[in-house]
Amino acid sequence: MPLFDYCCGRHTTEELFFPNEQIPEEKPCSTCGGRAIRMLPVVAKTPGRWGDQTGKYGVNGFFDRGLGATYYNSMEKEKLMDAKGLTTLSSFGDDYVDDSLDKQTESDLRHERNIKTFKAKMADSGGDAGKAIAETFTLSEMRKQGTLTDTGVNDG
Numbered sequence: 773m774p775l776f777d778y779c780c781g782r783h784t785t786e787e788l789f790f791p792n793e794q795i796p797e798e799k800p801c802s803t804c805g806g807r808a809i810r811m812l813p814v815v816a817k818t819p820g821r822w823g824d825q826t827g828k829y830g831v832n833g834f835f836d837r838g839l840g841a842t843y844y845n846s847m848e849k850e851k852l853m854d855a856k857g858l859t860t861l862s863s864f865g866d867d868y869v870d871d872s873l874d875k876q877t878e879s880d881l882r883h884e885r886n887i888k889t890f891k892a893k894m895a896d897s898g899g900d901a902g903k904a905i906a907e908t909f910t911l912s913e914m915r916k917q918g919t920l921t922d923t924g925v926n927d928g
């Protein structure tokens with residue numbers, strides 16, 4: 773059963789959905805009634821590159837308020853983010869998700885810290901999940917956490 777976090781910027785609630793149930797992108801916050809946005813799984817293993825969904829960006833591209841630019845696909849988005857010193861989830865590489873068991877505890881702690889940062893950024897940006905993700909997973913932060921080395925993604 774899919775489980776999603778919804779965040780209004782101040783409160784986060786978990787919502788459980790049936791497998792065939794429509795999962796709304798936003799819903800009223802169950803605590804304050806404000807607009808709560810569905811949070812992307814911060815670490816998600818997807819078959820393709822994150823964000824490569826046919827038709828997602830449309831013929832006119834997608835204007836990203838966080839990046840302050842329009843892009844037409846995730847490659848352009850990554851280029852824009854690189855230029856700003858930001859990184860995308862695909863920079864993690866598959867091994868970030870497939871961490872071996874002995875690294876799991878460290879990984880969990882790191883994940884928790886990331887979630888905490890992410891939630892703070894969500895609040896700061898008034899619920900802009902894209903911006904919050906971009907600011908949470910910066911290149912410098914990835915280097916600090918050892919996910920990204922100077923030569924590329926740490927295969928660990």
Ligand SMILES: [Zn+2]
Binds near residue numbers: 801802803806
């Ligand atoms: Zn709320």
